[in-house]
Amino acid sequence: MEPRRLTVVRETARLPWTLAIAALAISGWMAWEKFGPQDIGDPIATSLAAFERQNRLTVFSAQLAPVVSASDERIGGLLQSRQVAVIPARVDYTLDLSKVGRDRLNWDAAGKRLDVRLPPVTVGKPNLNEANAQYLREGVFITREAQAKLNRDNTLLAERQAQTAATNPQLLDLARSAARDAVRQNLAIPLEVAGYGPVTVTVRFDGEQVSDR
Template sequence: MNGRAIVQVVVGVLVIGALLLAARIGYDRYTEHYVVERRDDGQAVTKVVAATFARASALKVGQLSGTVQSTASDSRLWGMLSSDKVVKAPFQVDYFVDVSRLGRDAYRWDQANRTLTIDAPDIHAGKPNVDEAAATLSQTRGLFVTRKAADQLARRASGAAQNAARAEAAKPERVAQARDNARRALGQLVRAPLEAAGIAGVRVIVTFPYERGGDTERWDVSRSIPEVLANAR
């Protein structure tokens, strides 16, 4: 078998392997999302179908909570079957700072003023959590609401609630509140080990990207944070 034939065989094996892997992934996703698991007697069971653990290094710095009202409508048979749904449910949105992005260059030390400046990444809001199981209101109106229409109304109302909560969390005043709390949280995060090491009276300033436009004065970044703090006594 010449070299060209060997390459063709290898490529063919890789292609077949990729197709089999794609088929397996597709089957697993279909099973996870669409196949109903039942007991031996045919009764559907409540269980966790799939779960994945992911590492995270985000510091929670705030939480927005409240009640959201969402609406949805559906029309079928050329408008002859119209229906709508209104839901009121509690929601929660958490704000985070990714502390894994705080590298060596994120810290600036001013020895003269005993000030530690942290150039933090901006806060980000997590996915809204709308607790539909705790809804205080769920009204569906319509002369005749089919099963498909009811399912569609539920999905649309759920999506509308998510969007409304996400929009509220993104409002400038909400983001400003989260940033203010992030400053306090990051300040406390670094002050605790400083005070435990007997280093008191250090001022901590936290800045975010929107505040750092253009060149800024760089203080002593040639030393690591432990070295800076060791000299802060």
């Protein structure tokens, strides 16, 4: 009987991401100090300067553990073998800040509010940690060639399964939430330092309505 194909999902620790967001905000402020305008007449330019050196930002990572199996037959079916594998995988979710231009920013001077529209979060290719994989093998005699084939097949299956799991709605929501937090931090500090005082930064993605989330 084939094993149930499960994917165990573990959220990344909150503390490292808090530090990452803080580091992003500081780097955005430094970018404004170096490249930003010398007056406070253009908050859009100030905000774009905060993105100047970010380019592609990793906003979230998911740790997955695909459970896969593969079989092999040789010598007309006389030698049969099977391998079940649990292969840890990490998938990164990134945001392409180079796509954020003036058309994606809107400044409300009266309400001191900046609305930001982001491009979709990109789901990266799974990074398999085969060094920490766990295997269960069945077979009276498994040749070296059969073992190599079982490993290759399970690696391909694990990569496909991790890629599919990474696109589930819950993980995508977590990645978008992390992206919103990072962008808010990255823009609020430069605007405050530029002289606008406390501002409200709202962040949404293409196709979403403006929200204060």
